[in-house]
Structures are given as C-alpha cells and as structure tokens.
Amino acid sequence: MGVWDEITVKRRLSSVNLWCVVGDFNSIRCEEERVSTSGMRCSQSDMRAFNEFIENMEVEDLPTIGRRFSWYKPNCTVRIRLDRILVSREWLLAWPGSTQMIMDRCISDHCPIKLQVSNSD
Template sequence: MQVDVDDWIICGDFNEVRQKSERKNCEFIEYRAKMFNDFIDTSHLIEIPMGGMKFTRISDDGLKYSKLNRFLVSESGLASWDGITVCTLDREYSDHCPIMLKNSANDFGPRPTRIFNNWFEDGKSDEVIKATWGVNIRNPRADC
C-alpha cells in the first residue's frame, strides 16, 4: 500500500450534525447542517459509515442524543485505505461514545489455535470435539 501526502483523515467531535435524523430531542438548525455539509463537500471529504450506536453524544439526563463524532477521509485516502471502518464503543466516563477506526482489509491469516495437553488427559476430549464439530458460530456484532 502506498500512501500519498494528499491522503488524510480528520476525526473528532465536530459539534454539528449533517441531517435532522442525527439528533433526537435536540434542536436541529438546518443552515448550520448545510454549512457543515458544504465544508465536507468543498474539502472533498467522505464520511466513513459508522457501525454500532446511532448517536455518539448523550446528555447527562439521558434525554438528548446527537451524532457529533465522526471520521472524514480525503477522496484519495479512501482509495489508499480500502477496508477502513468505524465503530462506536460503549460510553462509560464521558457524555460521548468513543469511536474506533479499524482497517479490516488486513488479513493476517487464521488465528492460531492453542491446545493444552491437560485437555486430553480426562479422555472426554473426543466427545467434545465430535459434539461441536458441526456447530455454526456467528459473530453477534457483524457491523464492527
């Protein structure tokens, strides 16, 4: 992968939403959203879609919700970093949910399997392997 000097990412709390659906129980000011969208368009930025929670800020009383945090990437950067995704994390200490940028295009091969010798000492390991061989395991968070 070759990264160009024109490839860049901007992230953070922009204190603004792009559309009315990014607010709940909050005032939506259309001209401010238009100014923010115009900035994104004239800067040739693209927002990376976010998985996980819809809103990134929750008021202290838990009644107001907004999507203020986001990652914006240059058009050329999007091509260079094919496979990047954004996911919200659980909110614990702040009124904002942390957001994480991941590069899911990296393939490091299969994860190594660890087997400890004591698993085979009780003689029941064959039964466990046969019982679980055909079980289909799915990731519960497919959006991250």
C-alpha cells in the same frame, strides 16, 4: 477564521492526499443525527454549513457501525451524532473497507470512536 476554514486551508495547501480528520465537530449532517425529547428542531443553516465543509474538504463520512449516536445528555433526553471520522477519497482508495465504530460510553458524555481499517493487500 473558524476552525473549519483553517482545516480547509491546510488541506488545500498540503501535498499530502491521505487525510483523516477525527473529532467532535459539534454539528450534524441531517436531522436524523439528533433525537430530543423536547422536539427542538435542528438548524438547517448549520447542517448546510457542515455539509459544505465536508464537500469543500473532499472527504467522506465513513460508514458507521455500533451505536447510532456519539453524544448523550446525562439524562439521555438528547442524543446526537457529533463525533465522526472523515477521510479523503485517496484514503478510501488505499483502505476501501474503512469504517468508524461508535463504542459504548463509560466516563464521558461522548462515546469513543474507533477507526477500523482493513488492508486490501
């Protein structure tokens, strides 16, 4: 069983509805999330599988502010949005103004991501 399947099973078995899944998913949702000087195309089946995972988890990809990409090859010939924050619909009801901010990278080839939550109360 893959990690996405494990997370999906945990979600289904949980009585908690406020979910926030953060990390390097090592996958993209659409071709616009990857830019490469080599012109290499993205795997349609990988994108479809990742989008199905998001749908099965019943989570939303938060709106992004800041940088467009979260991972950069050291020579910047490849830029990809691998890292993201996914939240449940119940999360969005509790914190409707939630966003994810892709910040500047400094040490790693990945950019840090910050969850920004505005309290509606």
